[in-house]
Amino acid sequence: MASDFDPLDLSNGIPYAGLARLRDEAPVYKVPSGYWFLSRYDDVLAAAEAIDTFKSSFRSPGVVVPDEEMLVSEVPEPRHGWMRKIINSAVAVHRIGVVRPFVRDFAERLLDDLLKGGRGELINDYCVPIPNAVIAHLLGVPGKDFPLWARWADDVVQGDYATENRNERGVGFAGAFPEFSAYVDGKIAERRAQTDSSDDLINRLMTGKVQGKELTDVELRTQVIFLLVAGNETTRNLIGNILSRLATDPELYRELRERRELAANMVEETLRVQPSAVYLLRDCIKDTQIRGVDIRKGDKVVFGLGSANRDERVFENPDEFRLDRPDPKAHLAFGAGRHVCPGAALARLEATVALEVMLDKVAELRAEPGYQRERIPVFWSDGPVSVPVELVAA
Numbered sequence: 001m002a003s004d005f006d007p008l009d010l011s012n013g014i015p016y017a018g019l020a021r022l023r024d025e026a027p028v029y030k031v032p033s034g035y036w037f038l039s040r041y042d043d044v045l046a047a048a049e050a051i052d053t054f055k056s057s058f059r060s061p062g063v064v065v066p067d068e069e070m071l072v073s074e075v076p077e078p079r080h081g082w083m084r085k086i087i088n089s090a091v092a093v094h095r096i097g098v099v100r101p102f103v104r105d106f107a108e109r110l111l112d113d114l115l116k117g118g119r120g121e122l123i124n125d126y127c128v129p130i131p132n133a134v135i136a137h138l139l140g141v142p143g144k145d146f147p148l149w150a151r152w153a154d155d156v157v158q159g160d161y162a163t164e165n166r167n168e169r170g171v172g173f174a175g176a177f178p179e180f181s182a183y184v185d186g187k188i189a190e191r192r193a194q195t196d197s198s199d200d201l202i203n204r205l206m207t208g209k210v211q212g213k214e215l216t217d218v219e220l221r222t223q224v225i226f227l228l229v230a231g232n233e234t235t236r237n238l239i240g241n242i243l244s245r246l247a248t249d250p251e252l253y254r255e256l257r258e259r260r261e262l263a264a265n266m267v268e269e270t271l272r273v274q275p276s277a278v279y280l281l282r283d284c285i286k287d288t289q290i291r292g293v294d295i296r297k298g299d300k301v302v303f304g305l306g307s308a309n310r311d312e313r314v315f316e317n318p319d320e321f322r323l324d325r326p327d328p329k330a331h332l333a334f335g336a337g338r339h340v341c342p343g344a345a346l347a348r349l350e351a352t353v354a355l356e357v358m359l360d361k362v363a364e365l366r367a368e369p370g371y372q373r374e375r376i377p378v379f380w381s382d383g384p385v386s387v388p389v390e391l392v393a394a
């Protein structure tokens with residue numbers, strides 16, 4: 001394996017051919033920047049579960065975040081486990097059923113508008129609004145505010161805040177994003193003042209206890225914002241990846257219209273082949289060995305989710321997109337172990353409903369002539385910048 005291969009260089013797209021060679025020849029690989037890169041499924045899975053050895057971290061070295069502003073993913077154990085209980089209960093599967101009719105109705109209205117013109121751009125007009133509206137709905141935020149959330153969430157993901165805890169406007173969340181902070185703080189204050197509290201997501205976050213104590217207002221703001229940010233672009237990219245594939249593969253679109261029962265497999269196979277989160281970053285916090293290679297405390301480690309999902313030791317013909325995989329959910333697109341995505345069921349529901357509504361209402365979905373999928377410019381992520389289409393009503 002040429003030692004100058006850089007799996008983190010995505011300037012020409014995600015280097016899947018190079019990743020396949022890494023899995024065979026150097027599964028624990030030191031990338032030119034000094035990070036370790038894990039490319040095999042088994043290694044990624046085991047390392048994701050080894051929370052005493054690898055700590056979730058995407059901040060630049062030396063960046064200190066006040067305890068109350070730590071995202072749930074960076075809160076140390078055992079507090080992380082307690083906070084996850086609150087977050088899991090807030091985003092719990094049994095409660096998500098109530099979201100289905102909301103997503104369906106919202107997606108139908110978006111598509112009705114698109115069908116009037118017979119064409120549209122599906123990222124802006126379909127994929128962005130759905131996850132935003134859903135999380136805002138769960139948080140009890142008025143519909144007219146959805147576009148604000150979308151813009152703010154994108155600012156957070158696309159800027160330096162996640163790595164530096166600051167951006168050009170300031171330090172810490174309130175400094176870097178004063179409007180977003182003020183808005184969420186206002187919602188929390190409103191909810192605290194309400195006497196008749198409904199049993200919704202924000203209420204669960206407000207009343208859940210860690211060692212007998214509720215979260216402070218700053219902790220609440222941090223986790224509300226993180227839930228929005230974590231579930232926003234990722235879900236948009238999933239829906240975008242599904243639709244960009246279907247818009248360029250009329251055969252597949254026809255097959256799905258005839259066999260609706262395959263919609264869930266379409267979602268899973270998209271998550272496997274084009275996961276929204278391609279890489280996860282960790283700090284090694286205890287000397288360890290993987291496949292005989294020493295990894296030292298303080299080293300940075302990248303989990304190659306995109307590579308693990310195409311590991312030929314686990315998936316037959318892994319580069320092929322197939323709706324008949326025996327275990328469609330075996331991929332690692334939602335991570336694994338204690339940090340496994342708490343929003344997985346919600347994201348699956350949103351993507352499946354968005355797809356079903358498309359299949360119901362649109363007989364033909366065609367990308368504009370000459371369309372070439374372009375990947376968004378976010379280092380760890382994979383989704384299309386745009387999906388311009390022509391649509392024919394069913």
Ligand code: HEM
Binds near residue numbers: 235277341342347
């Ligand atoms: C297709 C959509 C999604 C994908 C691909 C995705 C992927 C992931 C992955 C890979 C992780 C693990 C990160 C790690 O181990 O460092 C994660 C964590 C997380 N996700 Fe998601 N996610 C999606 C949707 C959502 C949604 C809808 C929400 C919220 C409503 C959400 C909230 C979170 C949170 C809070 C964490 C941190 C959990 C922890 O560290 O304990 N995600 N997600």
